[in-house]
Amino acid sequence: QVQLIESGGGLVQAGGSLRLSCVSSGSSFSIYTMRWYRQAPGKQREFVATITSGGGTYYADSVKGRFTISRDNAKNTVYLQMNSLRPEDTAVYYCNIGRIGDTWADYWGQGTQVTVSS
Secondary structure (H helix, E strand, O other): OOOEEEEOOEEEEOOOOEEEEEEEOOOOHHHEEEEEEEEOOOOOOEEEEEEOOOOOEEEOOOOOOOEEEEEEHHHOEEEEEEOOOOHHHOEEEEEEEEEEOOEEEEEEOOOEEEEEEO
């Protein structure tokens, strides 16, 4: 069973920055497709960003140009650099493994809270 542990959340003022980290216990991290999702109070969980095993990235329109997803395979870690934060970015952010190689997967972390004050 693969475990994911997120960290880096907190309280920040609008316009500020945070960097989230997600460490995986899996031994094949380099072939994982990693994703970040978020869930705001009273709303459904939504996709934020993804990075493939080859380093390809894709972002939700709401975060494009402000957030950057990256990975360090040597550390089994995926990051989400969040800049120019807005109050509407307030949510619990979750790390997800969407694929292992060519195989669909669905592993989730416990989430980390991000609160952006106006």
